[in-house]
Amino acid sequence: MEEKAEKVKETEKGKGVMVVVMDTPERSKSNQVTTSTNKFEDSPVFNFLNNLSPIEPVKSIHITQTVNTLSFASIPSIFTSPHVSSLKGSRFLKRHQLADPSKPEFATDGGNTIDKNDPIIDGANKSDKSHEILYPEGSVEEAIYKPSYECSKLEIKLGQSLVYDSRCSHSILTTSNDLSAKHSAEYAYTSSTFAPFIQEASQKGLYESRENEEGANQIDQDNEATGCDWESFISSAVDPLIFESPINTEFCKKSMQSGESFYANVSNNMQNTLSFSEAGSGEQVGEGSATENPSSQLGEGSELKEIAETHDMVAGCSTSNPSENMDNELDSGLYRGVRRRCLVFETARALRKHLDKNSASDSPLLMQSDGNTSSSDGQRISTKDRSDSSRCVLAGIGLHLNALTTTPKGYKFVAKFRTPAPQEELLNNSLAVTMLDREVSTVENGVPPVEDESQASGYIVNEEITQSSPKKKRSKLELAGEGEACKRCNCKKSKCLKLYCECFAAGVYCVEPCSCIDCFNKPVHEDTVLATRKQIESRNPLAFAPKVIKGSDSLCETRSDSSKTPASARHKRGCNCKKSGCLKKYCECYQGGVGCSINCRCEGCKNVFGRKDGTEVELEEDEGDITEKSMGDKSLQKTAIQNNLEQNPDSALPATPLQCGRSLVQHPFSSKNKPPRSSFPSIGSFGKIGNFVAQTKSDKHFGNVQEDEMPEFGQGGSPNSGIKSSSPNSKRVSPHQSGLGTSPEVRRGRKLILQSIPSFPSLTPKH
DNA sequence: GAGTTTGAAACT
DNA sequence: CAGTTTCAAACTC
Known part of the structure; x- marks a missing residue:
């Protein structure tokens, strides 16, 4: 010795x-x-x-290396396309690896880190029933998962989301602090406090941005604790870098940009967080606690919502299966198809069982937030949806929301849980729309919809609806805007076994409120339902897939974040309206609260949420938005967009600001209905023209299309006339139109398009 | 509440 | 794939 x-x-x-x-x-x-x-x-x-x-120095070294790696890693992450979600899994692995090594150190040395992690872990394990978090994976997942949600929320809510912002700021602060390393004490403090947050923050991508901005992060820390924190931080940070969806990152950045005040807030938040974490009972999951705190800070009326969100977060984290988590992440981050239908009934059943088992265990929080008891597992998804929706609601969807509110279908779907079908996964990229739907659901439904989920079978019977609301009520509610989710079918001949039936189409069992006749869409006939469903799916695999899909381009969203509208959301197949002008619920696009897209074959489209034409152009112009497409569509789309901007200031609202990603997203789906148009595809074939169209095509379009379409335009005589709302619009366009494209003006139009085109591709994260 | 309109779904 | 029919929601009165 x-x-x-x-x-x-x-x-x-x-x-x-x-x-x-x-x-x-x-x-x-x-x-x-x-x-x-x-x-x-x-x-x-x-x-x-x-x-x-002497161990400390060693650690510090080690840490430093990690940091460096992180810094480097961060760069790529920044550029990572949102679509990369698939990669997340792999990243996870990486992250775990990183994290694991650090753990031992923590265990030995510094209680700080350990403390942080432990609470989380313990909390996860203890906490629940529903929230089973397998450490470390579980924690990681949580981090990833939440952030996505948060980010999404942030997007939606920017204004309200002090909490989120604060979180972002937290992460930022921590980073900065680490960088400074001067305040070792703070480090220990913050690091420990934030440990849980870090992961979240990392996911948010704040780290990335932060790191990039500040440059390489060097850690001089002498404190082991600090080092530990860093490691944890780093590990977490790495993930974010990799995993970060651009959206989140951007949002965070925005939030950061929006206010330096965040920093101040951050400090406060940090304190709160600490207290919270400390206070956090074993039940609470580390993150969950963290999230809640901010809400408390906010003290806004939104508390409930936030809580709900938190729950959602937790629920999402709770997923025991990594695969599920992954899915969840995808869902959350990407915003899955708005309407989640129970594509897989069997799964739904399983979920039901789970729910039944777990239902008893629902956390009070959940109850509070939603007012409904949600089962942990099955509900997770549902909760997410809810949360999303809630977020969305908070976020202030803008015009879209209004429109969405009108759409009953969305509500229905929202509540449902569903296992993602493979098809849907394909859609994941396009997920965005989901948010819209969710938002709508939350907004309209307010509290109730959530519950549906609890039931969570593939088919969901909306008990709330069934119990409380008879049709009459329903209609009233609907009128009020709240009850729309409750709508039920009125099928007489289809036996509710065809897509005519809204319930069936939505993957929901019919309920009492339904006035259907000879209804087979009931749990009693589950076999029949499933069989029928399979048949339909065999014909059209996407028959039960969400009709509305969000554009993958987070970028677009980010851009427009101000608008926060579901910009890129579009109807999968597009509508075929001829008389309604896409201004009535006959139009699925309108009903879904989304703008028409290139996929649409509608005539005289006046979709408030975005005309099929304008969408793309909007990307560049952003605000413009759209509304316009009505015109003859094809030809003018480009111009229309501008016109819209000019003419319809209102249109801006609609918001579908952009649709940037639309084309991309839709492609998969669109292929059916319409010729595949890649972002720059030969859209022209349809005549519906995408603005994107390849340059050459665009030119052609202009020439040809305009002429062809001109008539429509011309209907009004003036360029404007063509578009009701827009009519005045086309000032710019009109000339082109009038000129039939021959004039130099037409060329201008082209130029505009071309210009826009380049930008567009660059924007699109994909590929 | 009845009747009409509308467009998706289903069918041919 | 296009055209027609069926269907139920949305809408109007």
Whole structure:
């Protein structure tokens, strides 16, 4: 022992770093021995030696490396396309690896980190029933999962989301702090406090932005605790970098940009967080607690919503299966198809069972937030949806929301849980729309819809609806805007086994409120329902897929974040309206609260949410938005967009600001209905023309299309006339139109398009 | 509430 | 794939 002690002393003297390193292990060994014996432990000398142990420097080094790696890693992450979600899984693995090594250190050394993690873990394990978090995966997942939600929320809510912002800021702050490293004490404090947050933050991508901005992050930390924190931080940060969806990142950035005030807030939040974490009962999941705190801080009326969100978050985290989590992440981050239908009924059943089992265990919080008891597992998804919706609601969807509110279908779907069908997965990229739907659902439904989920079978019977609302009520509610979700079918001949039936189409069982006749869409006939469903799916695999899909381009959204509208959301197949002008619910696009897209074959489209034409152009112009397409569509789309902007200031609202991604997203679907148009596709074939169209095509379009379409335009005589709302619009356009494209003006139009085109591709994260 | 309109779904 | 029919929601009165 004495020899060991001597060695230690020598090492302490600090010869070379090498020495220290070499010695350190020995010392540790010696320590272990001592530990085993326990004899020497008590001796003050030993303790002193231990305290003096050179280990710290080693750690610091290690940490530093990690940081560097992170910094580098961050860069790629920034550029990562949102679509990369698929990769997340792999990333997860990486992250875990990183995290794991750090853990041992934490365990040995610094309680700080451990504390952080432990609470989370413990909380996860203890907490629940529903929230089973497998550590470390579970934690990781949580981090990833939540952030996405949060980010999404942020997007939606920017204004309200102090909490989220604060979170972002937290992450930022922590980073900055780490960078400064001057405030070691703060480090320990913050790091420990934030540990849970870090993951979240990392996901948010704040780190990335932060790191990039500040440059390489160097950690000088002397404190082991700090180091530990860093490691954890780093590990978390790495993930975010990799995993980060651009959306989140952007939002965070925005939030950051929006206010430096965040920093101030951050400090407050941090404190809160600490208290919270400390206060956090074992039940609470680390993150959950964290999230809640901010809400408390906010103290806004939105608390409930936030809570709900939190729950959602937790629920999402709770997923025991990594695969599920992944899905969830995807869902959350990408905003899955708005309407989640129970594509897989069997799964639904399983979920039901789960729910039944778990229902008893629902956390009070959940109850509060939603007012409904949600089952942990099955509900997770549903909760997410809810949360999303809630977020969306908060976010202030803008015009879209209004429109959405009108759409009953969305509501129905929202509540449902569903296992993502493979098809849907394909859609994941396009997920965005979901948010809209969710939003709508939340807005309209307010509290209730959530509950549906609890039932969570593939088919969901909306008990609330069934119990409380008879049709009459329903209609009233609907009128009010709340009850739309409750709508039920009125089928007489289809037996509710065809897509004519809204319930069936939505993957929901018919309920009492339904006035259907000879209804087979009931749990009793589950087999029949499933069989029929399979048949339909065999014909059209996407028959039950969400009709409205969001544009993948987070970028677009980010851009428009101000608008926060579901810009890129579009109807999968597009409408075929001829008389309604896409201004009535006959139009599925309108009903879904989304703008028409290229996929639409509608005539005289006046969709308030976005005309099929304008969408793309909007990307560049953003605000413009759209509304316009009505015109003849094809030809003018480009111009129309501009016109819209000019003419319809209102149109801006609609918001579908952009649709940037639309084309991309839709492609898969669109292929059916319409010729595949890649972002720059030969849209022209349809005549519906995408603005994107390849340059050459665009030119052609202009020429041809305009002429063809001109008539429509011309209907009004003036360019404007063509578009009701827009009519005045086309000032710019009109000339082109009038000129039939021959004039130089037409060329201008082309130029505009072309210009826009380049930007567009660049924007699209994809590929 | 009845009747009409509308467009998706289903069918040919 | 196009055209027609069927269907139920949306709408109007």
